[in-house]
Amino acid sequence: MAGGKTKKEKARPAGHTPYQGGISFHKSKGQHILKNPLLVDSIVQKSGIKSTDVILEIGPGTGNLTKKLLEVGKRVIAVEIDARMVLELQRRFQGTPHSNRLQVIQGDVLKTELPYFDICVANIPYQISSPSHSSY
Numbered sequence: 001m002a003g004g005k006t007k008k009e010k011a012r013p014a015g016h017t018p019y020q021g022g023i024s025f026h027k028s029k030g031q032h033i034l035k036n037p038l039l040v041d042s043i044v045q046k047s048g049i050k051s052t053d054v055i056l057e058i059g060p061g062t063g064n065l066t067k068k069l070l071e072v073g074k075r076v077i078a079v080e081i082d083a084r085m086v087l088e089l090q091r092r093f094q095g096t097p098h099s100n101r102l103q104v105i106q107g108d109v110l111k112t113e114l115p116y117f118d119i120c121v122a123n124i125p126y127q128i129s130s131p132s133h134s135s136y
């Protein structure tokens with residue numbers, strides 16, 4: 001079935017392939033990436049971010065929301081606990097026009113000294129509690 005969609009594939013606007021970076025996600029640890037670009041747009045729109053805002057993003061994952069935040073805000077500080085995601089984020093944005101406005105911090109947001117920010121955005125269903133017992 002050349003070029004056809006399988007039953008499991010969902011329709012997506014052209015040019016909007018979610019970035020997964022070949023990483024396997026620990027769903028038991030709340031790692032679900034935003035795949036729907038309309039949902040990403042809606043979150044960003046409802047958050048009321050201004051072009052002058054420094055944004056703190058908690059748990060950027062592979063950066064699907066980060067990309068949009070960089071488009072609308074002044075700077076993004078992304079705090080991510082999983083080293084694999086941090087590496088993927090750095091790979092993804094390195095050499096892009098956004099790279100000098102993105103600061104990636106690896107660590108547990110609850111234990112990290114945070115720089116100044118204007119607004120905080122997070123897509124973390126339940127894993128925000130300090131996962132000292134987990135294998136991050």
Ligand SMILES: C[S@@+](CC[C@H](N)C(=O)[O-])C[C@H]1O[C@@H](n2cnc3c(N)ncnc32)[C@H](O)[C@@H]1O
Pocket residue numbers: 030031032033034035058059060061062063064065079080081082085107108109110123124125127128129130131
């Ligand atoms: C639901 S995923 C969201 C990924 C991305 N924001 C998106 O919407 O596609 C949650 C992310 O938060 C990270 N995370 C979980 N607990 C955290 C913590 N305490 N501090 C920082 N990051 C955390 C996970 O590793 C994961 O990448």
